[in-house]
Amino acid sequence: AHIMHYPQQSIVGTRAMESTNFNNRPGGQNFVVAIMSQHGYNMQDAVIMNRASVERALARSAFVRTYNAENKRFPGGQEERIEVPGTGLDEVKGLKSWDSYSHLERDGLPVPEEWVSTLDKSEKTVLVGKTSPPRFLEEAHGAFLQAQERRESSMMVRHGEEGWIDNVFVTESLDSGRLVRITLRTNKIPELGDKFASRHGQKGVIGRLVNEEDMPFTVDGVIPDLLINPHAIPSRMTVAHVLEMIGGKVGSMEGRKIDGTAFTGEKEDSLRAGLLRNGFNHTGRETMVNGETGEDYTADVFAGVIYYQRLHHLVSSKLHARSRGRVQILTRQPTEGRARQGGLRFGEMERDCLISHGASMVIKDRLLDESDGWNLMVCNTSGCGHIAYYDWKRRTTVCPYCGDRSDVHTVQTSYAFKLLLDEMKSLGVAMRLELGDRR
Ligand SMILES: [Zn+2]
Numbered sequence: 001a002h003i004m005h006y007p008q009q010s011i012v013g014t015r016a017m018e019s020t021n022f023n024n025r026p027g028g029q030n031f032v033v034a035i036m037s038q039h040g041y042n043m044q045d046a047v048i049m050n051r052a053s054v055e056r057a058l059a060r061s062a063f064v065r066t067y068n069a070e071n072k073r074f075p076g077g078q079e080e081r082i083e084v085p086g087t088g089l090d091e092v093k094g095l096k097s098w099d100s101y102s103h104l105e106r107d108g109l110p111v112p113e114e115w116v117s118t119l120d121k122s123e124k125t126v127l128v129g130k131t132s133p134p135r136f137l138e139e140a141h142g143a144f145l146q147a148q149e150r151r152e153s154s155m156m157v158r159h160g161e162e163g164w165i166d167n168v169f170v171t172e173s174l175d176s177g178r179l180v181r182i183t184l185r186t187n188k189i190p191e192l193g194d195k196f197a198s199r200h201g202q203k204g205v206i207g208r209l210v211n212e213e214d215m216p217f218t219v220d221g222v223i224p225d226l227l228i229n230p231h232a233i234p235s236r237m238t239v240a241h242v243l244e245m246i247g248g249k250v251g252s253m254e255g256r257k258i259d260g261t262a263f264t265g266e267k268e269d270s271l272r273a274g275l276l277r278n279g280f281n282h283t284g285r286e287t288m289v290n291g292e293t294g295e296d297y298t299a300d301v302f303a304g305v306i307y308y309q310r311l312h313h314l315v316s317s318k319l320h321a322r323s324r325g326r327v328q329i330l331t332r333q334p335t336e337g338r339a340r341q342g343g344l345r346f347g348e349m350e351r352d353c354l355i356s357h358g359a360s361m362v363i364k365d366r367l368l369d370e371s372d373g374w375n376l377m378v379c380n381t382s383g384c385g386h387i388a389y390y391d392w393k394r395r396t397t398v399c400p401y402c403g404d405r406s407d408v409h410t411v412q413t414s415y416a417f418k419l420l421l422d423e424m425k426s427l428g429v430a431m432r433l434e435l436g437d438r439r
Helices: 015-019 051-055 239-254 268-277 348-357 360-372 415-426
Strands: 002-004 028-035 046-050 061-070 091-093 115-117 126-128 130-132 149-152 162-172 178-188 195-198 203-210 226-228 301-310 373-379 387-391 396-398 408-414
Touching: 028 239, 046 051, 051 203, 061 126, 061 162, 126 178, 239 268, 239 301, 348 360, 360 373, 360 408, 373 387, 373 415, 408 415
Parallel strands: 028 226, 046 203, 091 149
Antiparallel strands: 002 061, 028 301, 046 226, 061 178, 115 162, 130 149, 162 178, 195 203, 195 301, 373 408, 387 396
């Protein structure tokens, strides 16, 4: 779960928010927003955020993940044990270094507020120490009673994650085994690439964190938390976004909540009057000063206060890269997805791009050498075209149709293509490859 550290009730709200109790569980904060560009770091739907605001814990949240560990019981009296592996009487297979268990208590459980991480060099990645009975019962060697061998099966922190042990709950599972539930907590401070949105669908990711002294500011000295791009407004016609900015501005100046309910809420004229009453321009625009040069901007900038929510598309949970790694067993292509340390897809459009550049060796590199390249043997004895193989015992190539001493050639293809040929064969269709000389 994501839990915001300092949630606020929105300055501009609707009557429905009262009756649905929304104000008792708010999910955002009131941001000071200016609609302007700055060096292009908020182009398209990017936003620029004030670094000082972030350091004052604007939009800061905690991420809590729950882990469950259970000591299962197997038929035959065997059972898993929650303990510090290696401290029992039995030999433990796959034991980790002593340091990996050093933060565990003698019951195999960690202490709350202990830092565990798969990212830093500390080897503290074990959440619950656990050992399991061997998979297969071994035969006794000789007449001597042997020490039982157990397997290390500790519960680890998810790959690529870290945090503080928040809570450790111990209870009983259905088959009266021990059930341990651990919550792991991480602070998520807004950073480049994190996503935010107002309640009008105006979403965007942080394109830059700007130091407070470099941010533009109003003649009153107000520095915005957020700069959004003017192009985000006209085509989307989110007029309510603009209205809420004015409403929030009046509300924050007068210390009152603004009713933004459709048809019945506070009218635009009233809000404009409110701006004038507080010494602002009735348009909501104000003269702003360039924080880098100290000069006034020639155009007035529309600025106000509006409720923003942090969306849980955090860049820290999406960042991913791979050089080499695991492959799928069926196709022998790299695995897919961040959780499986997958490769980055080189799709059709990327392929088309390289074709249009004539970069044939790059295509071969991506599609074969760095993926599922395969040297396929093909028999060409009078155009046979069947797939041949190399018999390692007799040290000769064999065509299942023509037999030994056939004219076998090696062709570079992808393993996925070989798989297609094999699957067609299983359907009773023998595909033949017509070989030609490479020009
Ligand atoms: Zn053949």
